[in-house]
Amino acid sequence: MSTSGPRPPMSKAEYVYSVLLDEIRTSRIPGGTALRAGEVARRLGVSVTPVREALRRLEKDRLISYEAHHGATVVDLGEEAVAEYYGLRAVVEGLGARLAAARITAADLAWLRELHAAMADDAARGRHDRLGEQSRRFHLRIVDIGGPAFLGGHARSVRDNFPVPAEASLWLDGAQVEIQLKAHEGILAALESGDADTAERIMIDHIRQAGAYRARH
Known part of the structure; x- marks a missing residue:
């Protein structure tokens, strides 16, 4: 008998991260695009908090960067x-x-x-x-x-x-x-x-x- 239980549900932050990661990887969100937490939250039907957490993960992945007066921007790779x-x-x-x-x-x-x-x-x-x-x-x-x-x-x-x-x-x-x-x-x-x-x-x-x-x- 298997002892593995059901997988835990995906958190809201994990959901936002997975969606944005896929959109960036496939260039549906192209390099140079500004990512505003409020807009992303409204589009994905979540609060701003999990969006900010997802953006921090994407920054660690070096897929987005933060600039003064611009906020989060998808990295444009040359x-x-x-x-x-x-x-x-x-x-x-x-x-x-x-x-x-x-x-x-x-x-x-x-x-x-x-x-x-x-x-x-x-x-x-x-x-x-x-x-x-x-x-x-x-x-x-x-x-x-x-x-x-x-x-x-x-x-x-x-x-x-x-x-x-x-x-x-x-x-x-x-x-x-x-x-x-x-x-x-x-x-x-x-x-x-x-x-x-x-x-x-x-x-x-x-x-x-x-x-x-x-x-x-």
């Missing part, structure tokens, strides 16, 4: 931040792929292969809008396999702290889709053969290529 973001992702996710090559199980590989096949099918049917989130799951699963104690959490933190607008996804560019899927296939082949060097190299090149694409667009 070219240097883009380069740092993809460089950090390459290091963390590259290491995750290296470690995963020695730890991956047949079940793990089957899960990744199934996801990859679904992505290839969506690409063939022109459903490119699904690919960005699927790719996120693909990458994070590999990092979780390689570094379940620390790396998975670090990889999510890096991604969550840098909003990438959905419309900026390279997966929406038909010319890029085949290139990205080929990289995923190469990573899978390296993981299956236990080739840590190749898995890491392909993952790093894959992420750097995505960064170069983002910088151009």
